[in-house]
Amino acid sequence: MTDQTLMDTVETPSAGRPTPLGIPRLHLAICAALVAFFIIGPFFLYPVFLMKVMCFVLFACAFNLLLGYGGLLSFGHAAFFGSASYVSAHAAKAWGLTPELSILLGTGSAALLGLVIGALAIRRQGIYFAMVTLAFAQMVYFVSLQAPFTGGEDGIQAVPRNMLFGLIDISSDNALYAFVFVIVFACLFLIYRIIHSPFGQVLKAIRENEARSVSLGYRVNRYKLAVFVMSTTLAGTAGATKALVFQLASLTDVHWAMSGEVVLMALLGGMHTVFGPIVGAAIIVTMQNYFATFGAWVTVLQGTIFVVAVLLFREGIVGVLGKWLKKPL
Amino acid sequence: MNIATPILAAAMGLAMAGSAYAIDVKIGVLNDRSGTYADLSGEGSVIAAQMAVEDFGAADRGINVEIISADHQNKPDVASTIARQWYDEEGVDAIFDVPTSSAALAVNEITREKNKIFIDSGAASSDLTGAQCSPNTVHWTYDTWALANGTGAAMVETGADKWFFLTADYAFGHALEADTSAVVEETGGEVLGSVRHPFPGQDFSSYLLQAQSSGAEVIGLANAGGDTVNAIKQAAEFGITQSGQSLAALLMFITDVHALGLDAAQGLVLTESFYWDLNEGTRQWSERFAERNGGDMPTMVHAGVYAGVLHYLKAIEETGTIDAGPVMEAMKAMPTSDPLFGEGEIRADGRKVHDMYLFRVKSPDASEGAWDYYDLVYTIPAENAFRPIEEGGCELVE
Numbered sequence: 081m082t083d084q085t086l087m088d089t090v091e092t093p094s095a096g097r098p099t100p101l102g103i104p105r106l107h108l109a110i111c112a113a114l115v116a117f118f119i120i121g122p123f124f125l126y127p128v129f130l131m132k133v134m135c136f137v138l139f140a141c142a143f144n145l146l147l148g149y150g151g152l153l154s155f156g157h158a159a160f161f162g163s164a165s166y167v168s169a170h171a172a173k174a175w176g177l178t179p180e181l182s183i184l185l186g187t188g189s190a191a192l193l194g195l196v197i198g199a200l201a202i203r204r205q206g207i208y209f210a211m212v213t214l215a216f217a218q219m220v221y222f223v224s225l226q227a228p229f230t231g232g233e234d235g236i237q238a239v240p241r242n243m244l245f246g247l248i249d250i251s252s253d254n255a256l257y258a259f260v261f262v263i264v265f266a267c268l269f270l271i272y273r274i275i276h277s278p279f280g281q282v283l284k285a286i287r288e289n290e291a292r293s294v295s296l297g298y299r300v301n302r303y304k305l306a307v308f309v310m311s312t313t314l315a316g317t318a319g320a321t322k323a324l325v326f327q328l329a330s331l332t333d334v335h336w337a338m339s340g341e342v343v344l345m346a347l348l349g350g351m352h353t354v355f356g357p358i359v360g361a362a363i364i365v366t367m368q369n370y371f372a373t374f375g376a377w378v379t380v381l382q383g384t385i386f387v388v389a390v391l392l393f394r395e396g397i398v399g400v401l402g403k404w405l406k407k408p409l
Numbered sequence: 410m411n412i413a414t415p416i417l418a419a420a421m422g423l424a425m426a427g428s429a430y431a432i433d434v435k436i437g438v439l440n441d442r443s444g445t446y447a448d449l450s451g452e453g454s455v456i457a458a459q460m461a462v463e464d465f466g467a468a469d470r471g472i473n474v475e476i477i478s479a480d481h482q483n484k485p486d487v488a489s490t491i492a493r494q495w496y497d498e499e500g501v502d503a504i505f506d507v508p509t510s511s512a513a514l515a516v517n518e519i520t521r522e523k524n525k526i527f528i529d530s531g532a533a534s535s536d537l538t539g540a541q542c543s544p545n546t547v548h549w550t551y552d553t554w555a556l557a558n559g560t561g562a563a564m565v566e567t568g569a570d571k572w573f574f575l576t577a578d579y580a581f582g583h584a585l586e587a588d589t590s591a592v593v594e595e596t597g598g599e600v601l602g603s604v605r606h607p608f609p610g611q612d613f614s615s616y617l618l619q620a621q622s623s624g625a626e627v628i629g630l631a632n633a634g635g636d637t638v639n640a641i642k643q644a645a646e647f648g649i650t651q652s653g654q655s656l657a658a659l660l661m662f663i664t665d666v667h668a669l670g671l672d673a674a675q676g677l678v679l680t681e682s683f684y685w686d687l688n689e690g691t692r693q694w695s696e697r698f699a700e701r702n703g704g705d706m707p708t709m710v711h712a713g714v715y716a717g718v719l720h721y722l723k724a725i726e727e728t729g730t731i732d733a734g735p736v737m738e739a740m741k742a743m744p745t746s747d748p749l750f751g752e753g754e755i756r757a758d759g760r761k762v763h764d765m766y767l768f769r770v771k772s773p774d775a776s777e778g779a780w781d782y783y784d785l786v787y788t789i790p791a792e793n794a795f796r797p798i799e800e801g802g803c804e805l806v807e
Binding site: 225234369377 | 443480482484485486487489490491493494497498510514515517518534536541578579580581608
């Protein structure tokens with residue numbers, strides 16, 4: 081952990097010469113490559129699959145904001161992802177709201193839920209924090225199972241893709257793709273800015289040594305709560321968007337296995353990195369999608385990859401790459 | 410080999426196809442291949458689909474059938490991604506099986522949107538032919554209404570008219586209890602009470618004791634999967650069926666009985682639409698199936714996939730096209746006929762109608778060996794077995 085600490089605290093100066101935007105060249109290049117990939121992607125790959133990848137990329141990055149930079153392992157992020165997808169699906173289906181409003185509503189509900197759960201959970205550290213978030217997530221799961229508007233285990237099905245802003249038709253996969261692309265990349269940019277802001281630096285300080293941060297005069301709990309709410313809000317955006325992509329919201333999204341999956345994505349990609357969760361999410365979703373024909377082997381493969389990752393590269397794929405390049409990614 | 414051979418082969422192919430030209434059909438079997446429902450659907454459904462293609466002699470009739478399969482992991486979003494991809498990219502014409510109601514409802518919507526054909530065998534939700542019915546969907550094997558009705562009405566009919574329910578505390582359990590109670594009361598039975606257990610449940614002892622002391626003749630298990638299995642195991646420990654009460658599982662398959670063993674499951678009453686040992690036709694087919702399925706007998710879900718594929722291919726031959734509209738019209742117009750479900754029909758709302766059967770699980774002494782599990786108690790005739798078409802609230806019904 082010590083060398084990791086050193087690497088992170090000297091992050092900004094060592095990441096190459098900053099450009100006028102304040103972003104290191106390497107990061108700019110990677111961002112450009114990512115944007116280019118997702119613009120060209122639908123010509124080669126199935127757009128719905130790519131939209132799923134983007135939703136999970138956002139979910140994993142939002143989660144990593146909390147784990148990798150806040151140092152808080154939440155084991156209940158599915159609650160925010162899932163409840164937002166229920167709210168946005170219900171808003172679009174029952175109230176006929178436009179996509180941007182239903183996503184905003186879903187995001188808002190996740191923020192509110194994050195504020196309530198976060199305010200209670202951040203009072204504990206480590207495994208207790210994880211357990212408190214898990215307990216709340218199970219409560220959300222229970223509500224989703226019982227509440228009349230969620231449709232129980234059938235979920236909310238046949239969610240319509242209403243007109244964007246009441247004007248633009250996004251019922252075709254390609255139009256929706258553009259919409260999802262804009263949302264996800266705007267949020268990813270926001271996450272990038274949060275991580276590299278003074279606020280993000282304080283977060284890293286708290287992660288490394290909470291007692292010292294307190295002694296320096298930071299109100300640690302406020303920072304923790306702020307990053308918790310940011311993380312849940314963005315996870316909510318991912319869930320709300322996913323509900324419109326698949327036109328359904330179901331118990332899968334609030335199940336604890338979803339919380340586990342996002343931890344796996346962040347760990348596999350590299351949790352102290354900006355780009356790690358993107359890679360992790362892409363790998364997991366691709367495996368689930370393209371290996372579906374192998375049946376039972378999907379879960380076995382997923383497990384094997386996780387074991388290999390833990391044994392051979394604990395910093396995650398991107399973490400190892402960054403170490404190798406001697407630059408933080 | 411000279412140039413004449415391919416020409417001859419082509420000519421023969423044309424001749425065999427009769428007046429029609431060769432039709433390419435791609436069938437997707439989408440189900441659970443790794444989780445809870447892998448035994449009752451899984452690879453067996455793919456085998457059943459292959460057998461249907463072979464038994465129909467599709468190749469000789471100028472229909473080239475390709476079968477692909479995938480695991481939806483019982484997640485509706487995975488099912489929805491695969492279904493979209495199959496229709497958009499792989500050129501799949503029809504999807505079969507799809508257990509897990511949420512996954513089936515998702516595939517139902519996508520099939521409607523893409524105007525293809527969906528023949529469900531594995532899912533239970535009666536919404537598929539009710540509130541969410543679609544002109545592109547057929548629900549073949551069973552549904553919750555048929556199970557509740559079968560077990561409820563048939564038990565009262567056979568004289569066991571005092572009921573007590575053990576219900577999983579979520580929408581599915583409540584619906585199953587409500588449906589069954591309605592049937593029991595309608596046929597002159599009496600519901601003495603019910604108790605709700607958390608979902609998923611581990612310890613059923615207090616609920617079972619309550620049920621035991623209620624004085625009911627039948628304890629209805631309005632739950633599914635692991636809950637049902639746990640409840641039955643614990644009921645066996647209390648000796649509930651030995652002491653004269655009947656245990657009625659409202660959603661249970663022969664593979665569950667196989668997994669539980671007859672010691673625990675004996676005396677249990679359940680409704681299914683197919684049992685391998687029903688008659689000569691089912692026995693012959695099931696023996697062939699078991700040979701290819703590692704010795705395991707088929708479930709009603711496997712049987713439904715077989716019969717569904719068979720009927721679908723008949724409709725394709727009849728119409729000479731794979732377009733969803735005419736094929737579905739032909740499927741609904743033609744009476745269904747196969748060795749597994751006998752004669753039947755597909756109603757306007759997409760509900761396939763056939764007899765349902767009330768079985769009682771044999772005691773270990775009465776069983777002659779592996780898979781000899783059921784005694785037929787009562788046959789529910791097709792016209793009473795399923796929800797009347799006008800009560801489903803399906804918009805396709807005038």
